[in-house]
Amino acid sequence: MKKKKKFNRYNILSIIMLAIFLALGAKLYYLQVLKGDYYKAQAETINSAKLVTVAAPRGLITDKNGIKLATETLGYNLTYTSTTDTTKDNKQLFTTLQKVFKILDDNKEVQTDNFALKINPYRFEFPSNDAKGNQTLLLRFLKDRNLQLTILKAKFEGKKEEELNPSEKTALNNELLKLTPEQIYNKLLDKYKVKSGLASLNINATPDVIRRYLIIEDGISMNFFSDYKSINVATNMKLNTSLIFEQSLSDLQGFKVENQPMREYPYGQLASSVLGYISKINSADKSKYAEKGYDTSVDYVGTSGIEAAMEGNLKGVNGEKDINDDSVAIIKNTAHNKKAVPGKNVQLTLDANMQYATENALSTQMKTLQAAGTSGGDLDVSNATRAAAVAIDINTGGLLALVSLPGYNPNDFSTTQGLTEAQSQKYFNPDYEKMAKADGISSLTDYMFPIDKSIKGNTTLRKDKFDYYPKYLYNYATMSLIPSGSTFKPMTAIAGLEAGVINADSTYDDEGGYDMGGEDKIGGPNWNPFTTDGRNGIVNVVSAIRKSSNPFFMNVGQKLREKFGDDVLAKYAWMFGLGANPNSTSPGTGIEISENFGQVYNTVSQKNLSASQYLLSIEQDLTNGVSSSDGSKFPPIDLYDRDEDTNIVSDGKKLSEIKTQIKNYIRDSVKNGTFSKKNYVGLFKQLIAADPTYKKQKFTDVNINTVVTEVYYQSVQTGHGSLSLPYNMFIASIGQGMDNFTPLQMANYIATLANGGTRYKVHLVDNIKDSNGKLISQTKPVVIDKANMSAETRSLVMQGMNGVTGAGGGTDGTAYAALGDFPIPTGGKTGTAQFTESSIQNKIGRGDYAWYVGYAPADNPKIAISVVIFDGGYGADAAKVARGMYESYFKNDPRMKEYQNHYDIKLKRIK
Template sequence: MHSSMTRYTALIIIMSVVFTTIAGRLFFLQVVKGQEYKEQSNNKSIREIPDIAPRGKILDSKGKILATSTQGYMLVYNQTDDNDEVFFTTMSRVFKILDDSGESQQDDFELKINPFKFEFRSDDEETRKNLEIKFKRDRGLNEDIEKSIKNKNKNISDDELKVLVNKELLKISPEDTFKKLVKQYNISSAYSLEQQRRFMIVKDTLKMQSFSGYKPVTVASNIKKETAFKFLQMLNELPGIDVTTQPIRSYPNGNLGSNFIGYISKISSDYEKYTEKGYDVSSDYVGQAGIEGALEDRLKGSKGGRIVKLNKNGRITEELGKREPYPGQTVQLTVNKDVQKAAEASLENTLASLRANPYQMRRSNTSNATRGTAVVVNVNTGAIVAMAQVPRYNPNDFAVPGRLTSEMYSQYFNPDLKQFGKNYIESRGITGNYPGESEDEVLNTLFPVDKSIKNNTTIRKDVYDIYPKPFYNYATQSLIPPGSTFKPMTAIAGLETGVITPDFSVDDEGYFYQGSKKVPFELDGPNGVVNLITAIQKSSNPYFMTVAEKLRNAFGDDILAKYAWKFGLGVDPNSSVKPTTGIEIPEKFGQVYNTVSNKNTYANTYLWKTMSILKNGQDDYGHKVVTVDLYDNSSDSKQTTATKNSIKTLIKDSIKNGKESFDRSKYKELFSQLALEDPNNKKDISSSQMDNLINVIYSITISDANAQLKVPANIENAAIGQGLNQFTPLQMANYVATIANGGTRYKLHLVDQYLDADGKVIEKVNPEIIEKTGVSSANLETVKAGMSAVNEKGTAAAVFSGFPISTAGKTGTASFANQDQVGRTDYAEYIGFAPIDKPQIAVCVVLFDGGQGGVGAASIARDIYSAYFTSNGTISGSTTTGTK
């Protein structure tokens, strides 16, 4: 007992000594030295200076540089209390030296002058409004507004307050915003407006960056070596100014491949996401669009930093610690730069020739042939060899802040569609297509003011896809009718199902009867008796519509889609298959005609038609109907919104399911309910008005829309590439590649491999099979023979005459409803592959408003073949055709 007490007492004494020592040390640290440490932690003379990591390179398939980071000199300003007192004097001298040296101040400040305006990098007006609100909130312009609203309504909820404040913030003009910031940053009005803004850029950057610590402000990026040395010699005279180096993103080939390479830009959305990933949203740039955007996480690298001590003039006197930046991964693409360059040059030359000679083709006016795309695929791997387009942009314009001028900004993000539209209408005499309407009325039809934007009177929509858009990837985003390029697919379905054989023939008299309606094909004319091969060669519409008729009679309306889905032309809407080609960058994915998609398309189209008729109070035949507004309204209650949605769903169900599902009592119940709930709709709908209202809806949904779902013309039109069929050029390229290689559809990919900073392979992207179609080789060989005949003696023979490589293809001329009225003309299309015996590459070319595919589109394909086979040594010298 005595022994245990002794041990216990000893333990108590030891613990007491330990805790006394710890307590003493804590007292020393927190009380005696606490103030010193507190001062040091708040000491603005100790800074962390970030070191930006060099962004990973983007290379072509042969290692040629498409994007890289070069070392550039950068002028920075470190703020301290001492040099802040002479800020305006110092900066005035800095600006003069920059100007005298031909340098530009770094300027990605969205508030502009002369005239006052905001320039936010988005072509979407709602996004620009949200960015404007954030801009003003970040600078505290919301604070006085919030106080004023709260004083008037102390019980207002946070959500209501935010809505009201945002509404008031948008009322603050750019000029008033500028004046508020001039006052906030204590900038004297004695300076010129331009000088005020130059000071404001630096002051504003200091404020924005202060949220994440005190960092140097970049005054000028990528300055010349001589300018850097000039500043280095004057550092003692310019408190806070220093010269350092930074990696600058560079695209040595300018706009080459910009549609898939992308660009880098200031962070303008998803701020929380980027903050969580360690980005400084006030200053860091990130990949936008293309490979730069899709592979941002691989390309960005790891940021470094230095903990430094500054003297009173903002000069670094001591480096306390350092973390080295680590470069991003290098991305090597499958794209061949030489083929890409040739494709882009051929597109530009061919489109220019079409514009210069707008009436060289029958039934076409190609004066607006301003857009086109070409996709080249390795048929044995799914690798993208080239993805070219016109128009493009130069990603260098965005790599250095301030390089993007206001004129360039407007061209890229906010084009003047009003002026463009007027020029377009006048140059093409389009007012003649709209009897009795003025030019302004036609303008409002083709380029209407965007009503989805509240209080908007200036922003217009390009509803008929007329304006050339450099940031739009025409290869991956455009859904277009394939026209006759779809006919090989119809041939495959016919052969595989056994409804035709290669010898099956039709007497093509230049027309086809759809029911009792005679449909003429004036452009193609009569082709006489054709079998499968000559039908492909001559592009006979009656032949393939006859095949569709046989398919429908034997197997129903979905049989054509069943085979098209195997080739990547859409996916079964009832399946869980992801609609994608597999490409690494964002894409749309088109669909072939099928009954489910057809119902959904008609349901949406005729819902809008029904809503428009009810709002206008008159149907297509001039019959009056009680006015009902089913459009969404910001003032709608939750119950009103729910009732409107129930009516819309009922209308769509009627269109899809026909008269058996048309529930008059349900319509009456919902419209009566809406009349009671919605102050914006009529309160007193009489019994006769209600009956008339429901009859009009029945006429639209059942007699018109639903009746059209079941007509044979749907699959007949689809068989020649019209109707519901719409695909991206990327899908079409993969479809023809699948035919060429014998029926294996590969996942498309732009990336060949990922490398580390030392050039060592991190990951190789191997070919991946999506589906083996199972189509018999005999049937594919028959279709290939037809496509070979196209280039030898058919619709593309003039272009491919004398070409040293054997090629196969299919031309296409695709139209869409009311294209002539709006001043547009056919899509010129061409798909093909080469060589015939052992195919290596497949191509798809589409020229918007390009006329017939056998002219310009086919000549571009030939130029691509020439570049590719010259590049790999199969042929020597140039065999390009030029323009047609």
């Protein structure tokens, strides 16, 4: 009989270990054999994460009351992501695209088209109206697509572009610019094998169809080396279309429907002059924005207005998403996903309702003037197509309304579908020749819209020499420097009163003209190109403002000049923000968006301005080869700066240096009256010898002497000779000459006068909050300057301005017809300023600027305004716009109730 084995600790441990190994083996068998394929796929999915950018929503832009002027809406976008170079084998892609395009067409959706190369006719359309800037963008377009490689191989021994010297780089660029749009188009078709890809499809490959496929291939090529970024095929699709695509994605390899935030401007054109617009990052700026952390393949940036000025706040922080999360993997990889953080919200000082009322009143008045054709029976207002208006809180500097017309719809720029051909031409590429023909002025085409000869080799691009047509993206409220006309007279009154050359009892007999300096000066005794409406008789400072007496204020200007010199008027005007000391480094109103800053007459600025103006005139006449003094002709000479000038050297001197030296000489001749014929002759001979353009031309000594004589006539005899005339001070006193300001500056000047002399920094931004409503910053009023103005001076000037509207009694004020019966008393000043000399204005269909500036209420001002209508006739015409602005601002004032009932005023309220 056998003995039974006893279980001890050793046996038990062995059994446990055996069980463990059996379990491990079974698990390994399960994982590696039974589920091996599954876990292999999962591992590959996790380890091959393809991250795509999740665009962050931009911050909101609201008015002072929280009305949303720029917001975000959810857009349904169709995107394509490629992980292979499709130019090697695009048969499958084109088959898929055929299905995609059919769904888009069946549902009336538009393919995204930001491709700058257009057909029918072949051309490039870039988002810029600067010809030289467009040339830079064109070169970037060509080089991004490596079209320079063939040229480098054929003409530069296969060197890389960075290995070329400056002269060779210029030569390379010139060769690239010789390519026609049609040649470039065909090169890209070959590069991407578009026609061979389409050959296998049973479709009618029209030029428009071919280009649709080219757009996709180009987008893939441009993104291929950017971590396989997706490209937009269609944006902002309808929900129904997005659902159709969602159901079809299994047959559309590489395509996805993505929800992306889209910028939306709910009120269209409203406040476009303030908001600006956003756009895709152009190729020239990609490196700059990439350094700031932008994803240049998907991000939009502010291009103008508040969108641009507050870009750093409005731009959120992009997130990231693994594209494998949308795959059929059972377990999704979320390790790399990062949520997008929305941008900060910007609240403006703007009142959306007042902005709307101002835009409406201005637009209505422009249409009225155009329909009338003339104003006052003598001024042409048929081209009253541009205007601006500003309203400002006089106690803070906050802007309540800022209007520039014509405006534009920022929504045109906020989607990646791209501008239509009509929009692109309207905003960036106006065909002046075609427009002139349509308007019946084709006989003046070469005079009004000459070929822009500052662009070397240009034979087609024209410029609007007399600013005849409106520029939709130009902010006339902050950028237009125009003569202020009689609206400047209150400033002359302040200077005269504060300087002591006049007082409340000073009078002048206004006979309707003013002696500008005698027969040997401008035009003889009593010569005055700026006549008043007949004789005003005896006037003092108050009645002179009310009646707008030119002779009275010219006399004040003469008194100021005789006692204090030519710069005294400017010293007072600078305190009110009308210009600034020429030594000032960064003059401006302080507004956040782009602005120009005009200047009042002073000797230093007048010299600089005249030097620039006469140099420009000389450059143009020399390029045309015609003397302005006697009409004599000579071989054309080019003084314009060209990119290639730095690479052309003669006798150790660069062509660019020779041109610069000649132009500096011309400026000095205008400023100081200096002139050395010997030096000029020598420099022009150097220029002719250095510039290869003149190799086949024969310049005689007679030709060169004619050129030098022309330079002398314009720079010294005309330019420098005009600087010492008392005429400059006389016309500056009535807001003409070099007195050129923006409507924004004019509103700020009136605000400073109305509040007693405190000039505030102008601002549009009230506060900034994060996306959760937490306050980040609050704008507080900032004092820039305090004007030296006594209470008596302010009182006298405002008495005169109150009389203009009838608020001070009487009915003979120049704005009484427009504002005399308004229930809230206001003060103001009309102005009519010449664009240029009357004979030219009449020839080209340009008229006077119609100005109105004012404040309200007259007895305790709260706001100041300025209005200007280009080619708008008399200032009284602009004053009618002020009425609409005041109706909106004072809508809740008890004094307005009876007025609104009487006139049946129904103001549209924006909610």
